[in-house]
Amino acid sequence: MHSFRKAVEAGDAAAIEALLADNVVFTSPVAFKPYPGKAITAAIIRGVLRVFEDFHYVREITDSNGLDHALVFEAKIDGKQLTGCDFIHVDADGKIDDLMVMIRPLSGANALAAAMSAQFARIQQEATEQIQREAAGA
DSSP, X not given: OHHHHHHHHHTOXXXXXXXXXXXXXXXXXXXXXXXXXXXXXXXXXXXXXXXXXXXXXXXXXXXXXXXXXEEEEEEEETTEEEEEEEEEEEOXXXXXXXXXXXXXXXXXXXXXXXXXXXXXXXXXXXXHHHHHHHHXXX
C-alpha cells in the first residue's frame, strides 16, 4: 500500500481519492458508525489532512496475499502527540474498499474528535457536492 502511504505523506488528496473504491467503507476512531462511500471517505480524509500536524508513517505491514495492510503513523493535533494505525483492505482491482483507523492515547483520540467535529459541516458539504457533481455527470 505504498501508493496510499506516499499520497498521504504528500498531502495529495486527489491521489488518495483515486485509490478509493466507489464502495469503500471508512471506520473512524471516534465515530460509532462507519461511513460508506467514496465521497464521504474522501471528504473525511481531506478533513484529517487539514487537522493533523507533523504526520508521518513509521511502519508498514502487509499480509502475504497483499490485500490487507497496516500503516502505523504518528502525528500531533493541537500539540497532543498521538499514534495511530490505518488498517486497509484492497479489492481485486487494487482499490481500497475498507479503511479503519485506530488512535491512541485517549487524549490524542479526544483531540482528533474535537478537531474533526469542527470540520464536519465542511466535510458533509464537500461529500454532498461531490455526489451531486457525479450524479449530474452520469
